[in-house]
Amino acid sequence: MRFIYILAIALIIGSSAYAQQDNLLVGAEQTELYIPLLLHKKIAVVANHSSTIGKTHLVDSLLNLKVKVKKIFCPEHGFRGEGDAGEIIKNQVDKKTGLQLISLYGSHKKPTVKDLKGVDIVIFDMQDVGVRFYTYISTMHYVMEACAEQNITLIILDRPNPNGFYVDGPILDTAYHSFVGMHPVPLVHGMTIGEYAQMINGEKWLKKGVQCNIQVIPCKNYDHKMMYQLPIRPSPNLPNQTAVLLYPSLGFFEGTCISVGRGTDYPFQIFGHPSLPKTGYSYIPVEKVGASKNPPYKDQECNGFDLREYSQKYFRDNPSINLEWLIFAYKMFDDKKSFFNKFFVNLSGTPELKKQIEQGLDAETICKSWSKPLNDFKKVRKKYLLYPDFE
Numbered sequence: 001m002r003f004i005y006i007l008a009i010a011l012i013i014g015s016s017a018y019a020q021q022d023n024l025l026v027g028a029e030q031t032e033l034y035i036p037l038l039l040h041k042k043i044a045v046v047a048n049h050s051s052t053i054g055k056t057h058l059v060d061s062l063l064n065l066k067v068k069v070k071k072i073f074c075p076e077h078g079f080r081g082e083g084d085a086g087e088i089i090k091n092q093v094d095k096k097t098g099l100q101l102i103s104l105y106g107s108h109k110k111p112t113v114k115d116l117k118g119v120d121i122v123i124f125d126m127q128d129v130g131v132r133f134y135t136y137i138s139t140m141h142y143v144m145e146a147c148a149e150q151n152i153t154l155i156i157l158d159r160p161n162p163n164g165f166y167v168d169g170p171i172l173d174t175a176y177h178s179f180v181g182m183h184p185v186p187l188v189h190g191m192t193i194g195e196y197a198q199m200i201n202g203e204k205w206l207k208k209g210v211q212c213n214i215q216v217i218p219c220k221n222y223d224h225k226m227m228y229q230l231p232i233r234p235s236p237n238l239p240n241q242t243a244v245l246l247y248p249s250l251g252f253f254e255g256t257c258i259s260v261g262r263g264t265d266y267p268f269q270i271f272g273h274p275s276l277p278k279t280g281y282s283y284i285p286v287e288k289v290g291a292s293k294n295p296p297y298k299d300q301e302c303n304g305f306d307l308r309e310y311s312q313k314y315f316r317d318n319p320s321i322n323l324e325w326l327i328f329a330y331k332m333f334d335d336k337k338s339f340f341n342k343f344f345v346n347l348s349g350t351p352e353l354k355k356q357i358e359q360g361l362d363a364e365t366i367c368k369s370w371s372k373p374l375n376d377f378k379k380v381r382k383k384y385l386l387y388p389d390f391e
Helices: 002-013 031-038 058-064 138-151 191-204 243-254 310-318 323-332 343-348 351-360 363-368 371-384
Strands: 042-047 069-076 099-104 123-126 154-155 168-169 186-188 214-217 271-273 302-304
Touching: 031 123, 031 154, 031 168, 042 058, 042 138, 058 069, 099 191, 123 138, 123 310, 138 154, 138 191, 154 191, 168 371, 186 371, 191 214, 191 371, 243 310, 243 323, 243 343, 271 323, 323 351, 343 351
Parallel strands: 042 069, 042 123, 069 099, 123 154, 154 214
Antiparallel strands: 168 186, 271 302
């Protein structure tokens, strides 16, 4: 089978080093470019556990520099990154700083007038992974919209995109707009959050076409040819670089009955199901505090596949979404009617992918159907790039 062949090739290839990033500076590290803008201002920060300067949290650094941080907004997974996927994050007080934490997840996705009262500048700094259904960019959309409506400047401290070396996947149909897909972009968009914010503004995707006064503090010595190694896991279930690179392909499984390893030490690096035929590899999901409190098929043995040996060179040589795994699992699953759930269309951004798989189309044919929309998107994308492109 082609799936087994691809796995064998990946195992043979082995690993290779990422592009040198010793000289790379993320936006947050270039304090000389933005601290002068914050003096004598009242600041709100949109941040999580990935918002660091070296090993020090951005908020702690700002307070040490006597910046007047008044409140913190936090996204899915919370400020310290300990929330499970989809878990309701409540407003609270940060124990370390004593600052008010306001959740931007659940029913309160957009800062209100009350939330931003007295705030002069908002800082946005989070490590994104460059995939449309990863919700940090959706949070950024609502923050931009609130700042635009209240005439508040938004400073975006940019960070590299670990999946920024390619563009691929179906373009979202805006009829299927949701928090896991808000804009007509492909699944892998190939932009940093700073570039993406410029596209949101330029394409007038905010409510009523308002535009936010943004100032991007760009990364230094970064380009889109880099395969950036994340120094901190971006969320509880993306624990390492392999998971981050596999996420665009395996994320589709969240819209199916197949487990992607939540409740194990290897989320988004394995997949399986109790009813799949025995493959020689199996795992048992259990509760993982801070990552998976109630994982699918908890305490049940799942037969499946282990993708941890996919090398970094494999991703460099194959800069694309891999649909083989999804199609393979669909073919192996006996009860085809229960394979997909309603969430799949939200994740794919269109009902077409589900239809194509059900019709028996192969991965190559499906991917070719994306070619023209992707080429059209790339032309628009170029207008907003801040860094040298991979093409």
